[in-house]
Amino acid sequence: MTAILCKVYTHPRTQSTPWVRIAAVCLALAGIAYATPADAARALLTTEPRTDIRIGPTREHRRVTVLPPGITIWADDFSQGFYRVALTSSLQAWVEQSHVRPLDRSVPRPPVQDVADYAMSGIDAGTILSLEIPSPIAYRVTQHLEVPALTLDLYGVRLAEVGTRQFPEDPCVWAVEAVQVADDWARLNIHLTFKQHRGWRVVQSDGHLQMLVRRPYYGASLAGKVIVIDPGHGGSDSGAVGPTGVREKDVNLRIALRLERLLIEQGAIPRLLRRSDVAIGPPGCNQRQELEARLAASEHPDSDFFLSIHNNAVGSGNRASAYGTETYYWTPMSALPARLMQKHLCAHLKTKNRLVAWQQFYVMRWGDVPRVLVECAYVSNRAEEARMRTDAFTESAARALMAGLQEFFAIAAHDTAPAVAGIEEEVEGQAVTPASLQDDEVQ
Numbered sequence: 001m002t003a004i005l006c007k008v009y010t011h012p013r014t015q016s017t018p019w020v021r022i023a024a025v026c027l028a029l030a031g032i033a034y035a036t037p038a039d040a041a042r043a044l045l046t047t048e049p050r051t052d053i054r055i056g057p058t059r060e061h062r063r064v065t066v067l068p069p070g071i072t073i074w075a076d077d078f079s080q081g082f083y084r085v086a087l088t089s090s091l092q093a094w095v096e097q098s099h100v101r102p103l104d105r106s107v108p109r110p111p112v113q114d115v116a117d118y119a120m121s122g123i124d125a126g127t128i129l130s131l132e133i134p135s136p137i138a139y140r141v142t143q144h145l146e147v148p149a150l151t152l153d154l155y156g157v158r159l160a161e162v163g164t165r166q167f168p169e170d171p172c173v174w175a176v177e178a179v180q181v182a183d184d185w186a187r188l189n190i191h192l193t194f195k196q197h198r199g200w201r202v203v204q205s206d207g208h209l210q211m212l213v214r215r216p217y218y219g220a221s222l223a224g225k226v227i228v229i230d231p232g233h234g235g236s237d238s239g240a241v242g243p244t245g246v247r248e249k250d251v252n253l254r255i256a257l258r259l260e261r262l263l264i265e266q267g268a269i270p271r272l273l274r275r276s277d278v279a280i281g282p283p284g285c286n287q288r289q290e291l292e293a294r295l296a297a298s299e300h301p302d303s304d305f306f307l308s309i310h311n312n313a314v315g316s317g318n319r320a321s322a323y324g325t326e327t328y329y330w331t332p333m334s335a336l337p338a339r340l341m342q343k344h345l346c347a348h349l350k351t352k353n354r355l356v357a358w359q360q361f362y363v364m365r366w367g368d369v370p371r372v373l374v375e376c377a378y379v380s381n382r383a384e385e386a387r388m389r390t391d392a393f394t395e396s397a398a399r400a401l402m403a404g405l406q407e408f409f410a411i412a413a414h415d416t417a418p419a420v421a422g423i424e425e426e427v428e429g430q431a432v433t434p435a436s437l438q439d440d441e442v443q
């Protein structure tokens with residue numbers, strides 16, 4: 001379609017002829033019509049490792065949720081490469097055509113599933129909330145910091161019992177409110193006993209949906225903490241390259257290896273995704289597959305924290321001389337450690353405090369643990385690039401990241417005492433927001 005338009009419009013002899021333009025537009029419209037499924041109402045199966053369900057039909061629209069493969073959803077419209085899906089009878093969203101496989105038209109709309117009850121059980125990693133749901137469903141998890149809670153929305157589910165139950169013996173969850181939002185939409189508000197979330201995980205198999213609410217952080221020190229470290233880029237992907245040839249992937253790895261030694265000295269258990277100049281994904285994979293491989297490798301069941309180490313760059317124009325430090329996070333529970341990392345990086349490296357911001361980087365799009373991505377300095381800036389060649393820079397960056405982790409775990413450990421006596425009680429917001437930081441959060 002685009003090819004036809006380009007061909008016509010760029011041809012010098014036809015460019016000025018209106019009829020040719022009209023014909024081209026007609027051809028283009030015919031192309032759109034032909035590419036659209038004649039009747040969009042049909043069942044779809046999610047196929048990607050992470051299928052983005054969005055509030056509108058473009059990649060720029062916010063995500064409603066991210067689903068694993070193997071979930072059947074019902075589409076009722078199609079527009080420009082996106083299916084409109086009915087998560088419930090009253091909740092619509094959009095999914096990219098390439099993230100799903102259309103099922104045979106004989107496959108009916110998934111029926112509403114009746115669920116008798118949920119069960120709670122404790123394991124070392126935390127508390128498991130389990131529901132008997134025969135077919136995998138679309139769901140959404142949202143995290144709340146002010147009143148520490150996780151909300152689990154279950155689409156296409158009807159609960160037999162609603163109301164609040166308390167679990168005074170449970171170390172992670174003190175109450176669950178079960179609500180029927182609509183006839184085909186159930187919700188569990190899971191109230192936590194601690195303020196600093198440690199993460200969650202949802203698994204659907206063998207007719208069950210299980211949600212692990214990870215236990216709070218114990219112990220204020222780094223001892224015993226499993227820190228997954230992602231030295232950004234590697235192998236054929238150099239990351240940014242500075243004006244005199246410093247490669248970001250090498251700087252990232254040097255900082256990660258130094259941080260690894262510092263953490264071991266403190267009794268922590270660092271797990272580096274790479275310890276040499278290699279990619280994480282299979283040979284020849286594309287960028288998305290590499291990022292997916294990196295994210296999959298970073299999901300360690302014992303993990304306490306995920307840290308992705310990068311250095312920044314800008315292409316050209318006014319910002320070409322940009323310098324300083326930036327830190328990014330995605331899940332709300334990662335905001336506090338992101339601010340702490342930024343504070344310590346700026347203090348140790350004496351860099352400009354640019355921003356701490358919400359950003360949708362792929363490696364942070366998971367709720368298993370707090371995840372933070374740091375951009376220590378600008379490899380594209382001549383002065384900062386020169387510093388990156390020095391051991392002093394590596395040492396300062398690594399010490400800053402260790403200090404950030406230390407302060408985070410110290411705060412998190414103090415937050416673990418059950419602080420709430422009733423659902424209505426007001427709980428103080430985030431414990432620490434260093435006033436010195438510029439906070440250009442984009443939500």
Ligand SMILES: [Zn+2]
Pocket residue numbers: 232233239240248310311
């Ligand atoms: Zn990078």
